[in-house]
Amino acid sequence: TPEGRISLRFEGGSSHPRTAFAQTATGFLILKALHEQILRFEAKGMVKRMEYWEFLRPIFDGQGRFAGIIAIHRHTMEIQAFLGKSVVMATGGLGRIYGTSTNSLLSTGIAASRMVQHGAYFCNGEFIQFHPTAVPLKGAKMLLLSESIRGEGGRVWTWRDGKKWYFLEEWFPEYGNLAPRDMTSRAIFKVIHQMSIHLEGQEAVYLDITHLPRKKIEISLGDILQKYHHLTGQDPYQNPMKVRPAMHYSMGGLWVDEKQATSIPGVFAAGEVEFQYHGANRLGGNSLMACLFGGKEAGLSLVEWVEGQEIKNNLASMEIHPILEEEKKILEELKNREGRENPYLILKELQENMMNKVGLVREKEGLIKAVEKIQELEERLYHLRICDPSDFCNETLLFARGLKDMIRLAHIIAKGALMREESRGGHFRSDFPHRRDGKFLKTTVAKWTEEGPAFWYEEVDTRWIEPAPRKHQEPLAS
Ligand SMILES: Cc1cc2nc3c(=O)[nH]c(=O)nc-3n(C[C@H](O)[C@H](O)[C@H](O)COP(=O)(O)OP(=O)(O)OC[C@H]3O[C@@H](n4cnc5c(N)ncnc54)[C@H](O)[C@@H]3O)c2cc1C
Known part of the structure; x- marks a missing residue:
């Protein structure tokens, strides 16, 4: 603040302002400070950047x-x-x-x-x-409209019976527009997918700041609103913004x-x-x-x-050469595969599978199909074709090299979701809509084996905070 104190604001699920911020450039300023420190230590010869x-x-x-x-x-x-x-x-x-x-x-x-x-x-x-308020951009990642917009007074609504319906304020009177993210995202999911309320045919709801004093909002949210204006062509000070949840x-x-x-x-x-x-x-x-x-x-x-270690690593004793050769062989073999599968389309299928079946709302049949699909995608990797043969800056090759790793992590996520037969935080099962502490107040742990992921559960340490039931009404439970 101008007085030299730390500015604090509301974020979702908080009942008092607890998040330090620097207008809408907090992340940027943290990166800047870290970068300055790296340069400082680099100049002293204590850090080497690779x-x-x-x-x-x-x-x-x-x-x-x-x-x-x-x-x-x-x-x-x-x-x-x-x-x-x-x-x-x-x-x-x-x-x-x-x-x-x-x-x-x-x-x-x-x-x-x-x-x-x-x-x-x-x-x-x-x-x-899933963050409740993101804006789809063509062919790219989603633009996040930070929770701070609601922290500064932004309201979420949609049309119902010809009137503005502030459904978050109705469903979560205690938090209003700043209910916890998972609840807010599922509330928007309910409006869009279960109640089929769309905006001009789009799966979205409004995030509205048009009622707020422009001068004040420009100071606290100017950067992000300008970015929204620039990317969508819509003036957020005049028109409510169309948003929907995104991972x-x-x-x-x-x-x-x-x-x-x-x-x-x-x-x-x-x-x-x-x-x-x-x-x-x-x-x-x-x-x-x-x-x-x-x-x-x-x-x-x-x-x-x-x-505490006395190991002295050196190239000769470590026999690094065979490992380097093995890695080179993996890339060469990948480059020379003569299949018909496009790696980017495989990723697209993986993403659709994860969004539709391991997304905001999950259930057993969908999760079983998701795991099967993931296994199918991994098998299809044997039939990849890398169209770029170059030995310099070969983005496609590097992308294809990482695809198997993404698929295997997706396997761990989907299988873990299938095994957790309850709903808790970011994991919502429509077939098990309640928390089941007796069975699942546990950490899921996975390791990779030749047969795929293997799982077990670890106890959660509840010595300092006793788990309590959530007070809010789950939007998808009724
Ligand atoms: C739009 C947005 C807004 C957010 N806002 C907030 C917020 O307001 N407050 C908050 O607390 N959190 C926020 N988050 C979350 C938070 O920003 C991230 O969780 C956090 O930045 C992650 O930092 P990290 O250092 O762990 O990873 P990252 O910042 O993602 O850095 C990972 C680095 O690892 C590198 N890397 C990855 N793979 C490899 C590899 N194979 N080899 C070498 N390098 C590799 C990447 O290139 C990258 O440089 C936000 C996230 C997003 C996306």
Whole structure:
């Protein structure tokens, strides 16, 4: 604030303002501050940046401890080993597995999947957060209209019997337009899909700020509203914005302990790629909290781990050469496949499958079909054709190399959703619409085996917070 205090605002599910912000540029400013720190440490020779390298797989020493990674340079296509005693996975979420997502196209889950296929455990994959207010953009990711718009007074409505119907305010009197994200998304789902109320034939509801004083809103939300105006051609100060839910965040991720250590000795994880802070749901603002806190913890744990190790990795004793050759062979073989399958169309089918059957609302038959479809898609990968033979910047080849990893992570998500016969946070089963703490107050843990994913459950630590029933009426329960 101008007085030097921290500005706080409401986000969904909060009963008082608790989220620090800097107008609508909070993420940008965090990145800027982090980037400045990297430059500072780089100038001192303490940090070395390796840009455009894509992680392909971990390597291990003779005792199964992490000993480095194999990575490929996305421009030169050079494959190289980077030896080290430890690594922090900070590779983000998996939105691209779901087509209709607010995530960056780089949020593929590929890196996490590769770690899982080399022994890391993956937890709670079925808990996927849908953000209620996103705007479809042609041929690209969805534009997120942040919860802060409702935090500043934006209202959600649709037409009913010729009148504006503020259904969130009617269904969630305690929270109004700022009910928790999962509830709000399902309320919009109910209006659009069960009550079949559309806007000019579009599956959407209105997010409206036209009643708010423009000068005030321009200061707090100007950036995002300008972006909306620019991308859609609609002036949000004059016309309500058309929005609908989109996949936004993965609460699931790599299994870690309180030191951010994964199940592979020497491998740590922080940020959206790990599972531990949000349970089945996530409050707005808490991802960045988890990134900052988890990142710091992971760094400290890594130092502790490295100092306690006496392994000395060197190329000769590690026999890296065969692993590098194997990785090169995988790419060559992929490039020379002479099938008829287009990798981009396979991803499209995967995304539709995940959206329609493992999306906001799930049920047994759909989930069984989703798992079958995923298995079919993996088999079809044997018949890929990569039309780009180039040895430089071959995006298609890299994309195809990662497709299997996305499909396998999707398998873990869908199977976990099938097994969890209850509804909790970001996982809603229309055939089991209630929470079943007796059976499922548990963390789902998966590991990858030759037969596919294998699952078990871990107890949730409820020592500090007793689970309580939710107070709000579930929109899809009636
Ligand atoms: C539109 C939008 C708005 C959001 N707003 C908020 C908010 O207001 N508050 C909040 O708390 N959260 C918010 N979130 C969520 C939050 O931004 C993310 O969860 C968080 O940024 C994830 O950070 P991360 O560092 O874990 O991963 P990312 O920031 O996604 O970084 C992952 C990095 O890993 C790289 N990578 C991936 N795979 C590989 C590989 N194989 N090899 C090498 N590198 C790889 C990627 O290129 C990327 O640079 C928002 C998310 C979105 C999409």
